[in-house]
Amino acid sequence: MTHSPLDTTPDAPEAGSADAATQVTEEQSVVTSAADAAARAHAASTPFALTDRAARADALLAVADALAADADTLVPVGLRETGLAEARLRGELNRTVVQLRLFADTVRAGDYLDVRIDEADPGFALGARPDLRRYLVPVGPVVNFAASNFPFAFSVAGGDTAAALAAGCPVILKAHPGHPELSRLTAQVVVRALAEAGMPDGTFQLIEGQDAGIEALRDPRVAAGSFTGSLGAGRALADIAASRPAPIPFFGELGSVNPVFVTADGLVSAGGADALAAGFVASVSGSAGQLCTKPGFLFVPTGTLAQLDAPIREAAEGVAAHRLLYPKITSGYVERRDTILGVEGVRPVAAGTVEVDDDGHGWVTPTIVSVDLDTLLSAGEDLLDEAFGPLSIVVEYDPATTDLAALVPELFPGSLTATVYAGDTEQSDDLDRLVFALSRHAGRVLFGGWPTGVAVTPAMQHGGPWPATTNDSSTSVGTAALLRFLRPVAFQSAPDRMLPPELRDGNPSSVPRATAPAGESTSWGSTSV
């Protein structure tokens, strides 16, 4: 078994207990000020970028192994701080470990470098062309704002950190206040594993507090930002990044309502009303609905609701009360839920409950409501805005008179996901148009299944048009996520000895390369110069 850097960590005090201050003092070595973090990340930037890819891959594996080895220390702290279930947190930690390994494989393979080599060509259509070699280089220090709802997979050692480290960028991690102790413990694991793997001091650092996060994002030594959280906070940070004296890219994953559409023939492919209801309620209520991909809307043909009503209510009433992550989530959920329930024409299918315990934690069961399409259209943002928590809206529409494709841009301009249940052999212009519209307004289009399952793989896309993300040309899940932290540079007429190994003659580091050979543009020879 790998040595665990956490073996000697004292028992964690209860959050808010008298011991909390002591705990902070004992662990403060892992927490840095924004200015110090920027200075150290800046200093680490060059040596880390120059680390060869194999060593960087090994470092990612070392972090993965260290996290896996410390699961039994980390998970209980996560349980206490977040209220999430043990199976969920163990699965999430495993996902965090696996995604570090996926990025290690990605770094080692080198495809992501997008190496392009134009051979020198004296006969090029525009006149003699020099030798040009282009690949992607790390942008420099990245500040990652951790999410509350994935205390492992989108937090300290989560996807953004793994992607930035894989790209060769030092990381300044702004901890989420919802799980401060877990953040510090995880940061200790990451810092030690990277140090033991020989990575430069300052490759990974933890900062705490909103002010520190903003200060880091404004620091001229920081080259990019990433974030997973609310629309309001994400917009504020995006505006800060864009308005700096030297603007930097900011990759925010914000709000999404992930509509699901059942066509007139779709109920059969969904396995019937009972199966659809069970899957829907499970997807809405898993992790108490605190997932970016929770289906916020279920569109069903007129008359279907009568079949779904009882099974949805029964499934929802069978879900045990689940704690929400932290008090601010509770207050936000109560506010959105009250607004939705207050809209004229909204009918509860499963009323659901919200109860606040003595510690201020909200405990919830699923709330499912139904509306007709006219109500949805007239209510606007009161119904259309994301409700973060276990609430979803069933919408009945008339397939004979409703142009779903035309409604998508207005109702759902930007979502992470959109799901279609169509007939097994259904083919129609309406369906083609709906799928096309969804592909223009969501990052991932599912055919059956539920969007809350997110594969961490090369082809995953987790990002969509505003307000789903600030930057829909990127993904925050899957191996393509490291592209956010790279930029291209071209070397012209460079002596071989001055090139990075990935661009040298003979391809010593064995990366895939796209070569434009001399003479390929001769077909344009009819053009006069």
Place this chain on the structure above:
Amino acid sequence: MTHSPLDTTPDAPEAGSADAATQVTEEQSVVTSAADAAARAHAASTPFALTDRAARADALLAVADALAADADTLVPVGLRETGLAEARLRGELNRTVVQLRLFADTVRAGDYLDVRIDEADPGFALGARPDLRRYLVPVGPVVNFAASNFPFAFSVAGGDTAAALAAGCPVILKAHPGHPELSRLTAQVVVRALAEAGMPDGTFQLIEGQDAGIEALRDPRVAAGSFTGSLGAGRALADIAASRPAPIPFFGELGSVNPVFVTADGLVSAGGADALAAGFVASVSGSAGQLCTKPGFLFVPTGTLAQLDAPIREAAEGVAAHRLLYPKITSGYVERRDTILGVEGVRPVAAGTVEVDDDGHGWVTPTIVSVDLDTLLSAGEDLLDEAFGPLSIVVEYDPATTDLAALVPELFPGSLTATVYAGDTEQSDDLDRLVFALSRHAGRVLFGGWPTGVAVTPAMQHGGPWPATTNDSSTSVGTAALLRFLRPVAFQSAPDRMLPPELRDGNPSSVPRATAPAGESTSWGSTSV
């Protein structure tokens, strides 16, 4: 010969002549208001995105052929409106034609789609993984702000237009006021060629005036912006794009000073002082220095200036006076030149001239000055800001005591290019550090040669850290430029019939695809779930 849509165009009136108003009226059909342009581009967006790639490639070729066929009509208008030389404009038009053909080839090949296919895998390390297929889709209507200094290659039918059309995005082109008639004539060629190739109405439109440009950039139907021009205008537009209710990506190519460094051993590889001086002056004065890649600084070892002084002056004095593009360029150049000449310690090597004719056009010969390093460091932005026009600064430095690599981030934080002249077999830590620093602060690093030659090829990178561009992860020259106007979408568990051809089983459209086969993650099997 291809039929020319311009064969019947009347002789163009002189700019500012009494006929100008008539001309505008005759041609106004090609100019649209921002609101109309956005509406038509929005309407074109879906049919154009659905056009198959072969048809889109053919349309790009049709535009290229039409422009080539109309060279003799277009070039004389460009000559009159811009003051650029005929050889330059004919070469630039050819470049414009060739880059359209390059993009046609790129669209046909389909590599740029970054197709990724994850096979369904029941044994994936994180549990059963669905079939996922990801590729890039057009973002939607793009507003391109044309540049003044490349009336063909960065204007109406220039690189940004070619890239956006190649990506499948309708284009709203905001004309540059420096060459209004050429803009309208070129737009006519583009509109007719696209229509004849069967592309949707609204695929390409021309708008005029700053207010219309801003209105288009703010229009909710517009999905991205691109720009080539000044730092001030680019920053203002970038801020508008970022502060919209729904922010959009904005790709601005702004200011760059393109430093050139001659090492202690570099003068020999440059061919000696005379050759270096001749190449330097030619690069500074070509097109009257009105190029984004003009070398604004030449660093030479102490003592070298004595050898360069006479040949630089002689070469500069041999350059004929050249008209600047339009009066605002002249006033900007005069202001920057006066500021630079007024800095204490600045010594003219070639004084240069600026004369304004009766039409308000500035005529210039090259101004080359020299300073020592201390003067440069203390003068700050007075010397470091871009001087757009035929002016450059020679800096003497002491190789024994100067750490050039350490100066790069402070003096030249972001440039399009940086050039090194080193010894033919030179190898040293200092040189390695300098090249690495330049690769972090420029988009293209040249070894010898001059940066004003820009190859339009797959490996070209024309973009660099702020203030060179607003978005250094992109290029505005070369085939990679179309990536700016694409975003990823993934299809999960889609029936083959519902997939775009590029993602279907059997790869009917023959695009390169990266496949993650089932079972590849078994090496991670030791992880507990």
